[in-house]
Amino acid sequence: MMNFDYVRPANVADAIAAASEKGASYLASGTNLLDLMKGGVSRPSRLVDVTRLPGLDRIERLADGSLRIGTLVRNADLAHDAEFARTYPAVAEALLSGASAQLRNAATVGGNLMQRTRCAYFYDAGSACNRRWPGAGCDALQGENRLHAVLGWSEGCIATHPSDFCVPLVALDAIVEIEGKSGRRELPLEALHRLPGETPERETALERGDLIVALRLPAEAKDFAGHARYVKVRERTSYAFAVVSAAAALRIEHGKIREARLGLGGVAAKPWRAREAEQVLAGAAPDAAVYSEAARAALSDAKPSGDNAFKIELAQRILVRALTLAAAGTPDRIPALPGSPFSSVAGA
């Protein structure tokens, strides 16, 4: 690990000033960043420890019905907040399907949003990677790429975004609150992560010094509480990143789907919002035929980026499964195996 200066600012303004220098990086719990630093993938010259910044570890219900989650709220604390899990069940299930209990105890909301791809070629400092080293090429293109992207990829980069949490969040129109050198601004989560295009090294819309201070779920996100699920296929039952995952949230009234929200994980360099599929479902009676039609719409632009054509079919099946489970109703308690298609919960 390359050496670095360690600073622990007392407030957000000092943090932004300290992180605005070239080579600086924010440090929250470090569950991803320290791993990357040990592998020589990330080489910050300064770490700005934000874990002590005051007021960023709260979950607040705002007067307009929205929910504001401070960036330092730990993944486990959010998922186990009973009211949160009841109101945004697919988000809680996604959180609990990710990583391990130890990592969820440490990892923060903002850190989860900012985690880097798990592409093995990005992680291996000896491999060519345009994301790590612009212009170096991409060893994943001709490498082991069965887990790589099928949507929104470019010849420059076929990596996926690994977050589970972000998948239902993007479906529920989550908003990211950012403090930066020019003050506070907000961004839809959908616009935070960038597709690779010609500049895969630009992973997010953040500028140098920008700090995510909170995540907000708008009031409408609550309307899906009764019919919301997250389903995630992994290569082992627990403690693995998604091969493919799907979040489905439905608003069902009088036997019809009034509104559907769909997100896909493990398919692209960003959490993928499937808006065309949502349109297919709007107004329809919830049944298998319309789920399949929606799933086809969601993957209509998908292309294999290597040995991963199976993910296009798998993503459609997982989306159908997530819709079927969501329509059946959110279970009273998150299943023993969160997000798992092997869950023993009725209806799974």
Added chain:
Amino acid sequence: MNLPLSLTINGVRREIVLDDPRVTLLDLLRERLDLTGTKKGCDRGQCGACTVLVDGRRINSCLALAISHDGAEITTIEGVGHGGELHPVQAAFIAHDGFQCGFCTPGQIMSGIGLIQEGQAGDDPERVRECMSGNLCRCGAYQGITEAVLEAQSNMTASKQRRSA
């Protein structure tokens, strides 16, 4: 660069000066404080052998910078028994053969203690397995580990109820 920090480790307050910010909590415990019960397996947050409690919560000490935890209370495997008496989770691991080679065991036990304190798994073996999935055992003693955690949880719940009765 001298970086002072204060940690309470197994109930004892320690004033420490680091000469390097890169020291992880795991390396601080093992290499500088001679608390070698906490094991270094993968050093990348994948195996759970380094699990300790920080302010009562189980985390991977290999992915924690020591300096970032200034002021924290740390509990390691050395701190869970009292005198000659084993912690109920330790005793249950012995009773149920929750290990073979023993390398992952301190991390398993710390994780089991953390899990019981979190109170999410109850008496459901599937929830216990899921909540212990961050601790790998290459000997494959998972059956005994699950039984040990379930029994320790039941014993600890019963004794808590006796105390409050």
